[in-house]
Amino acid sequence: MALLTPLFAFLYHLPQVYKWLLKPYYVASIFLAVAFLLVRKSPGICEHLPTQREDGNSCDFDWREVEILMFLSAIVMMKNRRAITVEQHVGNIILFSKVANVILFFRLDIRMGLLYLTLCIVFMMTCKPPIYMGPEYIKYFSDKTIDEELDRDTRVTWIVEFFANWSPECQSFASVYADLSLKYNCAGLKFGKVDVGRYGEVSKKYKVSTSPLSKQLPSLLLFQGGKELMRRPQVDKKGRAVSWSFTEENIIREFNLNELYQVSKKLSKGKAEKVAELKFPAVPEEGELEAEPNGQDVVPETKKDK
Incomplete structure (x- = not known):
């Protein structure tokens, strides 16, 4: 169910998702999220990569890489249980895919790990997610x-x-x-x-x-x-x-x-x-609340006051 819910939400919002996935920020994010997959599966590149497979096939995942990817899938499913919007679902997938890529690249070659980590830091510092610009009051x-x-x-x-x-x-x-x-x-x-x-x-x-x-x-x-x-x-x-x-x-x-x-x-x-006369919960005084264990007549106004 944790996997089906985000899948159904994604399919329902597919037309909207299609529009914002084509924005430069998401295109670059998706590329970084699948970088290791591209390197490991690209002919002409994968042949020169080290591998721990018994058959010596360097163009396929070894057992440790499969474990890391399976662990990534489990983490994404747990995080997406509390996601509210499709953007959050996709964002969680991209975020943890980047984390997994860092681990995989460093395990493969420290130079490739440093290069990928540098690209992620530069991307994070220079690119910001697009701000919602839809209708609102x-x-x-x-x-x-x-x-x-x-x-x-x-x-x-x-x-x-x-x-x-x-x-x-x-x-x-x-x-x-x-x-x-x-x-x-x-x-x-x-x-x-x-x-x-x-x-x-x-x-x-x-x-x-x-x-x-x-x-x-x-x-x-x-x-x-x-x-x-x-x-x-x-x-x-x-x-x-x-x-x-x-x-x-x-x-x-x-x-x-x-x-x-x-x-x-x-x-x-x-x-x-x-x-x-409407009833609302009383606003507690500062420090009064105990922590729980588990936890727009108006025309549309869309311009920000300066």
Whole structure:
């Protein structure tokens, strides 16, 4: 099942996947992911490679290389059990394929290992994954506009994503959040985003850590009248995010979006109190939460505020 789920998801989204797989970033990533396979199977090259096969066939995998590839497959299947989007599934495959390639090339020849590792580092430093550019009803905040917008109309409920462009989790979540904004944006319910990797003071004010170790990115905060009502993921005493899956279903359920939307789209003067009556989990005080063991009336706004 762990293998069939990403396969069915991939086939369902194949037309969309086809478009972004042809982007230079993914073309180069796929090439790096299959580099060892190409070297080992390319006539004219493989004949000159060392091998531990008993038959001396250097154009086929030896037993140790098969073990490494099988271990890679097991790791990818385990990681993909928690993947949300097709991008995450493909990203996991590419990432761990590169790791396996490093091991395989170093085992084959230290010079080839160093060359491949250098190519991966150069690629990582010079190429960034393409940012989601699809349709959305999302307002992009800066450090100077977020407070003003949240306090502008106390009748409006805001769901704000705190993200950073360098975070793979935020990049994968972008399409999910955009889809939610298209479905639920209305006069009284709006969606926003703020880049805490760029505006550090915002992250400090709203207590969203940008450290990769804290795993707090992305964070979704719900505001009513400028006040925070809830956030996901929650944070434990050590400042680490409690494990929470950013699926569309989880967000709709936890943020009570269906009921919130029905109330918010009827927004008019004097009806703000109905929104306030919706029940949300209380926001725990800092350090109060214990760690769990296991863990957009608006026109589309797609330009970022400067």
